[in-house]
Amino acid sequence: MEALILTIIATSIPLLLAAIGELIAEKSGILNLGVEGMMLSGAVGALGAVLWLENPYYGIIAGALSGVLMASIFSAFTINFMTNQVATGLGLTIFATGLTGLAGAPLVGKTIPSLPKIEIFLLSDIPLFGNILFKQDFVAYLSIAIIIFTSLFLKYSKSGIILRAVGDDHQSAHSVGYPVKKIRWYATCFGGMCAGIGGAYIPLVLTPHWSEGMTAGRGWIALALVVFASWIPWRIIVGALIFGGITIAQLVGQARGWAIPSQLLSMMPYIATIIALTMISGRLSKNNSVVPSSLGKPFFGSQ
């Protein structure tokens, strides 16, 4: 049972990281559909770095940097050249699929060491949940820290309020004197960093070798998670765990030889995403103040 919960947590961490990063970007008014691409780059970056430097921690850094690089490309086009965010995000994912396929080709067949678990002194000895909560790897702790940080940041810090203001009405933010484009650059790059680390987590912990398109739609599910969470950070934890649970449930089902064909079980996370989106969207359309008003709209500067 404990092993099962640990796997569920591990499965949900990439989703959680990618989703919280995208949440920040969306709060600033940027809809980045390139999450899948940024995660892929994070994964390949991490694999390359670990194989080269032989230390899994460099994988985290490399993953973050790869994600930021991809997010910068996206920012340059959507923010500075005011291109359509939906199409550019798609383009980023297509681009990253090609780029990672190319960069990952030499890595095929090589395996990397896993990210070590860190036991927190004494706490990890607590019976029942000690091992689950306090014997995790660095990224797991990091992702919880990021959720707490973004929660507090958005709610209480002046910068957080400014970020929300930019996403709410960029023209007003500009009139009040805030550099809309710069703030959006930062938010998007933060999103890229989180997605990159999330992507890195996949080879570092889940499957320790490269295969093309190894994120398998996690980036898209992360996008759906943001909607599911109604742009509230802590709800992403809940959503990510549910999706982690569904993914693991179908794996367990396959292993135990349930009578349902494995492909139909594998569909579950995707179908669950559609169902979750449907349930939330009905409510959102009545209460649309949680959706950042400027989301997806290009900012042209003053005229």
Place this chain on the structure above:
Amino acid sequence: MITFIPRDKVSKNWIIIAPILSIFFTIFFGLLIFTFLGYNPLETLYQIFVSPFSRIDRISDILVKACPLIIIGTGLMLCFKSNVWNIGAEGQFIMGALLAGFIALSFPNIETKFFLLITILAGFVGGALWAFIPAILKTKLNVNEILVSLMLVYVAMLFIDFIVRGPLRDPMSFGFPLSKPYPEGALINKIPFPGIGFLGQLHYGILFVFLLVPVSWIFVNKTLGGFKINVLGSAPQAAKFAGFKRNSITITVLLLSGGLAGVAGVIEVSANIGQLQPEVSFDYGFTAIIVAFLGRLSPVGILFAGIIIATVKLGADNAQMTMGIPKVVTGLFEGILLFFLLTGETLQKYKIKWSEGKK
């Protein structure tokens, strides 16, 4: 500092220049990346962009590859024009092929080619039904069509995998995940040219493209339906003022694009594969998104764009065989191309003014 100044009128030349410039920039940056990753840039350039033209049968293979891209791209054009983001054409392609395959395999002895009309219709219905899911969710419950249509791609991929490994598997396939071969009536033949024989894989399916391009041109430019789509995409409020119904337009374009993707699936399988297998699409549904944009959301543009992108795809196949470059690399070119095309769109509406930063 760069500032953008709105143009009050779109320059006509730019509409043609922008895609050409984009292609040049894409090649330049693509080669830069290849060099950086340690591949020989000139050989890559040759393999990807020149080798597909090196023999006449290869040129006809370009048309074969372009065929599904143009068909799907035309459908996506209708969606994107009306600001509906169907990115699940890949799934609609699969479901179209699957439903048509099911019909074809239900009549194992049929020989008349008129049967193709039925399988193509079945393909249209299969794709349209798959697109109907995001359509109904978007119009009734305001669910984002991007995520739903994309999730359904994964579902469709798993579903066809299940079908050809399970219910429709040919018992004589020695354990391979393959269906029985299609009956003669469900196959699209290659075109024989008198005195030459066959040109590569060139098949009669290409006729559908020659029919589709003019029909879609007339629809977009000369009918009320095309006008409605255009107005809804540029000014939804104005569409309301004109009494155009947003939801029915949204559903229509999704059904049409899903249906066309399904037809593309039927043609691809009936002409090139002849039976169902787990992999029937080779990213056609995603690549067609690029085709639609490169073609500037116009039917004639999409015809040319389909041919250009098909060339790159074939070139990538060649590069994989001769140089060992993974063929997903086409994505690299497609992505960069899309970036520059979109930038071109901005520059069409805005003039750039360079001014010295005053700080």
Place this chain on the structure above:
Amino acid sequence: MPKKELNILLKARKICKSFGNFVANQNIDISIAKGQIHALLGENGAGKSTLVKIFYGVLQPDSGSIEINNQKISITSPNIARKNGIGMVFQHFSLFPALTVAENILIALDNKIKFSEVVNKITKLSKEWELFIDPLKLVSELSVGEKQRVEIIRCLMQNPNLLIMDEPTSVLTPQEIKNLFKILKRLASSGCSILYISHKLEEIIELADKVTILKSGKSIETIDAKKTTTNFLAEKMVGKKITQLKKNIKTNSKNIAFEVKNLNKQKDHEFGISLTNINLQVNYGEILGVAGIAGNGQVELMEILSGEINCKNNDQILLDKLPIGKANINERRKLGIETIPEERTFHATVPNLTLSENTFLTYFFKYSNTKSWITNLLNNPQNSLDESKTIVKNNDVRCPETNPLASQLSGGNLQKFILGRSLANNPKVAIFSQPTWGVDIGAATAIRQKLLDLSQSGKAVILISQDLEEIFELSDKICVINEGFLSEIFDVREITATDVGLLMGGKNRENQKMDPIK
């Protein structure tokens, strides 16, 4: 060394600014004295907003210099403007609906300050200046007048030396305007200069000490506001004599043309307004003016009158006593009801389509019906080419080329086209929302004359406008919309502007109106 002028707060010299080929400001000179209320007068598009955005650092001038307290400075951002004691209240507000009042104010403060302190200060200031506001409310829940209070308090938090107000009264009731003027005069007497932008002449004479008149991006003249008349200002502003409207005496018919009965409509999104028990009727040969501050349900009312949204019951709207509530917008057009929405671009027209395509937009159904199936199938904008030419010719729409894009026309010319497109259908009932909003005086006069002519030729007209002057000038009967409620209908001779103002503030619905916090 130029001589120091001690009482001058802000002095601008030769300010130039252009957008592409459009010159917004050309060599503008202005100097604002300390503690003075200085008005900036000009038509729409005269360059007023551009000039003050330059002063507030939102825009950068192409050339020219600005001095504050005899010190030359360059205001590269609003932060620098605020550091130099300049505050601004924007015409369309620069507030964030999803944030609370206090959050809105906090992020416009440049010094470090705690949230709780901001809340306290807001409470204190709002008492001191009688600008009542709840600091913890979301801005999206505020009325337009309250939003303006937030903007003013936001400026007062910084103890400004210069307060810029861009057309502040266009969103206020006459009573609220009086209060605002009191506050502004009190501010000025405490030493704060005020730059007051308006195109309303009476206001300027009542409020300002000095007035600078702008016309086509140039400053025409600065004069003493206390020693001038509205006529003099008007002629300076327009540059020619204003043609008076021709209003013939007419006999109103007693035939009811158009009627709305007990109409209710729930708002369909959070920032919308619910319509509550709407009743109105308009006779042939009559103009019914619907006054009200923008955002009180005019958009929602327009949607339902036009048929963009249908009524629940067919008999909630009657035309010639026949129920048409469930007829859609094109069926209503065929019955002779023409509407013009408030937004000219993106609603009444599509900017990136040509005029003939925009004509087709509301004419398309005329070309189908009786013809053969092939013409029906190929019903396209080509069909309306001739009609669009006629509209352009008959309505003096000035185009840069034949059949231009709608985006190539100026606001006034586009509105003339839209009006012409509707009137060419010879409607029985015409319903227009803010038809002269944002157009120059010449075009506005022409449009107003068209409405008068229309009613004199026996048509029924409903005019929804937030311009009270316009309402009184044109209407035979007046009613007021406030938060989705419509007042009863008054004869124009039986009601004063003050009464209408009270209705605009919601005075007949005491129980509905929320009390300001004490």
